[in-house]
Amino acid sequence: MMRKHLFYRGRSLDRDLRSLYEDRGRLPDMSKLEHEYHRRTTRILLSIIGILVLLTGASWAGFLIFGSQSQSNVEAELAFEAPRVAMSGAPLEVDLRYRNQDKNPLGTVTVSLRPPQGLTIQETEPASDEKGRFQWNLGTLGVRTGGSIKLKLVPYGIPGDRLALQAVMAYKPANFNAEFQTVANQEIEIKDSSLQASINGPSELSPGQEATFALNYENRSDAILQNIRVTPQFPATFSLASGTEPREGFWKIDSLGAGERGTLDIRGAFLSTASGTNELKVRFEVSEENETLPLLEAVAPVNIKGGNLLIELIANNNPDLRFVRLGEMLNFKLKLTNIANEPKPDIFAELVVRSSLLDWRGALGEVAAISSEANTIRLPKEGKVSIEAGKAAEQDFSIRVAPSALPTAQPTIEAEAKVMMGEAVLQSNKVKIFVVSDLTVAAEGRYFGADGVAVGSGPLPPRVGEETRYELRFTLTNSVHDLSNIVVTATLPPGVEWLNQTRADAGRIIFAADTREVRWSVPRMPVTTRTQSAAFKVNVRPGEDKRGSLLPLLSVTRAEALDSIVQITFSTDALGVYSSIESDPLGKGKGIVQ
Structure with a gap:
């Protein structure tokens, strides 16, 4: 016989439990009770995430405030010592001074110079660390120490131009793991030019009246000016006398010593369409490597009278x-x-x-x-x-x-x-x-090759409902000037199938299915290569509506090329190709669909 546990009190215990859990005479639905311990766990996790977000935000805020504001806690100075005005083409000495004003050393210090277009750097002391890049790696800069970089510059420009010179100093303070920057800017205005020039001649002319203008120039600097270009910027109504035009679009002065003078005669006449005040203008520039730098412009106004x-x-x-x-x-x-x-x-x-x-x-x-x-x-x-x-x-x-x-x-x-x-x-x-050169293009259809061997297949003449294959050819001929960027294009008519069988002496042939365009591209064709050719194969299956007629195989062909001597792009055309294939001695006359 089983014995009840001593702690079991039977119905009295049930009544006690009911009094604890019963709500207004009803027991709660135990299947819908919430689990308190889950709610507590969620609150704890959300609290931890919130704390991490706050810490991350604080870290980023500190980085943004202390890592990007170069003037917050660090005093690093960078400044130019340079005149604010300069003479175009005349050398200019500039000091770029840097200094650590902070109580902590500065590490990994670099200074970079950003010269504008129109300003050349002849010398630097000390020399930059990498040729062609104006950057100096200064290492560590001690407390209250500094130095300077000496620059020898040559500004170029027309009087009134302004050149903006900039330098950047990057560094890391010893007590902070972030990079700071200090920027220095210097504007230099071109007030004058090392070259003086004037155009002297008649101030009043009639249309067609030939006159000579003297362009006088002088180097007023202590330096030698070299590779000077004198470019005429005359109005369209002024015509230089025959034989006096500059060959390359400008006159050249190889060298002009300090204090040296020169004269260039400009001879010509104004056209009948000229009237009122016309300006004769020339521009002096210095040619250095791959750029031209302006020195001066000289202008002479001329009044034109009586043009009728x-x-x-x-x-x-x-x-x-x-x-x-x-x-x-x-x-x-x-x-x-x-x-x-x-x-x-x-x-x-x-x-x-x-x-x-x-x-x-x-x-x-x-x-x-x-x-x-x-x-x-x-x-x-x-x-x-x-x-x-x-x-x-x-x-x-x-x-x-x-x-x-x-x-x-x-x-x-x-x-x-x-x-x-x-x-x-x-x-x-x-x-x-x-x-331009004598480029020609020919387009032809072939069923037989020059040796009489068939390069096509199928019935000839073509028959309704049967396939006939042809070989279509492009031939380029040229003998006067070298050519480049040559493109030959033609379109396949409806009913002509591209077979993707091609060959070319040079370049490559592609077919665009959406436009039905055949394109042959040749990068270059020197005059030593008189001819270039390419070929591709097509297939036709004529319907009943084509019986008794010729089949179009290729549209008009166009060849476009750049003449390398005169630098002009031009084009030439060839007639379309039909199934009569007149250039094929064995196949011609056999093009009417049977």
Whole structure:
């Protein structure tokens, strides 16, 4: 017989428990009771996370406040000792001083110089740690110690320009593990130039009246100026006399010693379109390595009076014509417009065309007298013309560009006209046209190769519902100038399938399925390589609607290239290719769908 435990009190114990847990006569639902110990654990974890967030925030705040504010606790000085004004092209001595004013040493000290464009650094003492970079690693800087970096600079600029020089000192205080920076700025204004220049000549001219202007210059500094460029910045209405134009777009002065002087004569005339005040301006610059640095600008105002006959010379009805091809015809038109209130009598003109690439034997000008020895055309052929007030007169002249040229031939054609009106001589605008290389492109379709072996397959002539494969070819030919960036493009018509079978002498062929464009790219084609070719294969399956007709295999082909001599991009085209494949001796005439 089992015995009850001594601590069990039966029903009296049940009544006691009910009195503890019963709420208004009902026992609680034990399945929905909350576990108190879980709530306490959550509160503890959240408290710990909150404390960590506060500590992290405090750490970052301390870093931001004490790590980035260079002037909070550390006194490090960096300053330039330099004049605020300077002379363009004249050497300038500058001290860059640094000092530790703090009570603690500064470690890993570096000073970097950031010169602006237009300021060159000739010498530094001490020398920078790395050539080409103006940075000095000073190591540790003791308490209340400092030093200086001596700089020999040459500022360049037009008077009125301002150059902003900057230096940065980076360091770490001994009692703080963070990097600080101190910045020094110095502005230098260009007040004058080491070079003095002036343009001296007539202050008033008539259109077409030729005049000479003396450009006088002098080096007023104690240093030698070298590699000086003198660039004309003349208005479009001023034309330099033939043979006086700078070859590279500027005149060059190799060296100009201290106190040395020089003169450059500028000869030319204002065009008939000039009126009012026109400025002749030249710019002096020093060429150093890969940059040009300004020294000075000289300006001379010239008043143009009495211009009432406008002269316009254009080629091929295009005032912006830049280039022509060998063998093309050049059509010059000289237009004279009288804007005065009275007639202009006794007018004739001389058109001068200079080039070794002109075929004077085929020159056309029924109203012109041609002198091929002097490259001159007189308009009109005989006598003179009169132009009524408010009216215009036109004279035409045509000449063909030579069909071929040697690679050494000068690739330019220059033309200008002088108009004689009584005792006055008026100058037209100048026309300069480049002659580009003789690049040609050919596009052809082949079924048989040159050896008679088939390079295509399938029925020939093509048949409805059956596949025929052709080989399409591009051929580039060039002999006058080196070419670069050559791109040949054509489009496959609908129904022509790209087979991704290609070959090329140079470059590569790609096909864009979305545009159906075939593109052959060749990086370079020197004149020593007269021809380049490429080929690819296509497939056609003509439908019933094509029976009895030729199939288009390729659209018009375009070749575009950069002429490396004249630096002009130009293009040439070839006709589309059809299933008649006329260039295939064995396959031609077999293109009509059966």
